[in-house]
Amino acid sequence: MVQNIIDVRNLSKSFDISSKEPGLKGTIKHFFRRQTKSLKVIKDISFEIKKGEIVGFLGANGAGKTTILKMLCGLIYPSEGSILVSGYLPFRRKENFLKNITLIMGQKQQLIWDLPPIESFYLNASIYDLDKFEAKKRIKKLSDMLEIDEELFIPVRKLSLGQRMKSELLAALIHEPNILFLDEPTLGLDINAQRNLRKFLQKYNQETNATICLTSHYMKDITSLCKRVICVHEGAISYDGKLDLLLKKLSPVKEILIVCRSEEDAIKLENSGFTVKNKIKNEITIKIENNSITSSLKNILNNFDIEDLFINEPPIDEVIGKVLMKNDYDI
């Protein structure tokens, strides 16, 4: 049985937020009497993550995904509840714990801006107690996996966003962590760079059996990497389970585009009791429930003169969009 590497119990986090009314009056009032209120951004959440799992955290902006990641890696202190990551309390930031994890934030960088990435790599290597020979070996291996070479010797400020992100990944992985916290790692990258990064993460997970916790607003990141998702809505977990199940639950119907041999056949089909989405000449799009798709298709093929047929999955972004709006899924 695979052991749990992350164990979160009844975790909550509150922040003190000060508010100010607009205008000069509000500014003066704010100066003399600052009003702060405690805002609970994470509300009593519990979950476990097994070693080697890739888990996606889904939620709207401000739902609390990044705050959860920050608590898991020990960056911020939880207000209530307990977290165990690899047997450690993350916030104590023990050396052995820190050597096991990494955090990559799409918008933030740790590379030294005016120097080539290679300088930051060797610096990180020494911080993680790697000798020069081992560091060189790992830089070679990771740069091959990430397909970067000459970029290692160009000052960071002159690199493209994609090249910089690859270098950031290399810097963050040089100590071969077995738990990766990725907060929107593909933010701002073009389609090819996003795909390459996903391929790299998949490969890294397969080769090292590393656990990956990921937040992203690009649904392709989630669908191609994560079998399991945790949906966060206003600081609480609204769904924790397989992505497939969630998609089935949220999109119980499929759209089928049928090209009939004649317009008469299309009209006949339109009047045969199926839910029609639209019809243009001899082409008709109908909606069929997932559980009756085989029998319905058999019926159509037997009774109508069909030239061609296409089964369309609903756009994943549209489906996931529903996740961001809802707060409970009974699956």
Next chain:
Amino acid sequence: MIMISNLFNRKIFTLLKVQYSNMLEYRVEIALWAISGIIPFFMLNIWTNNNLNESINISDVLLSRYFLCAFFVRQFSVVWVVFSFEEDSLMGRVSPYLIQPLNPFFRYFAQHLAEQITRFPFALIIAFFFFIFNPESIWIPNLGTLLLSIVSTFLSFLIQFLIQSIVACLCFWTEKASSIERLLFIPTLFLSGLLAPVVSFPAYVKSWIYLTPFPYLIDFPANLLSGNETNISGGLGMQILWICLLLPLFKKIWSEGTKKYTAMGS
């Protein structure tokens, strides 16, 4: 123990090497910063033009050496960690460093040391010009004095670094810790010996000043280097004592402060 120490030294050495490469990217700025530290020379001019040194029985030559040494000590003990940390903290740049097995303040420490190394040749050039205009002030300190002065200047840097690091940690509570540092700047300016040797203060004021860390920042190392009469063991002892008091305070405030960290901007 030796292995731990070697590893630790390797971290610091690599940090220093990388930060030095980084600082070399800014050599023009560093030259300008070095030039901007010539306050002691202005003060020397004010003191000698107004014959103020006569009141404290210091000759023109010894006074000019004192202010040259004050310039040197200032060059190698200037600290700006509170501004760097505040900016990094507010912009969320501290976050990646907080989850590395090395306190982020070591990065700033190495940054300062690297900057001092970069600044060294510029400080020598300024000293060269000082001697051209004040040839009577030329002197060569003996090796023992020079070594003790280097140690004392480094201890002065450590005290200032610790004071500013403690203030910087207040970022976790106030977000604008640099305004607190500005309050400290006033006593640092007046009581450290940058504007006037502490010996020129009235006796009852002096007795209080010597209980604060300020005279050990510039006055003591500058007097030591310039060969003026000073209590060497007492001065070094006070510097070490202040470091011993400030270090645990920094550790405590760091440990409490990081619990308050909200990772803003990231």
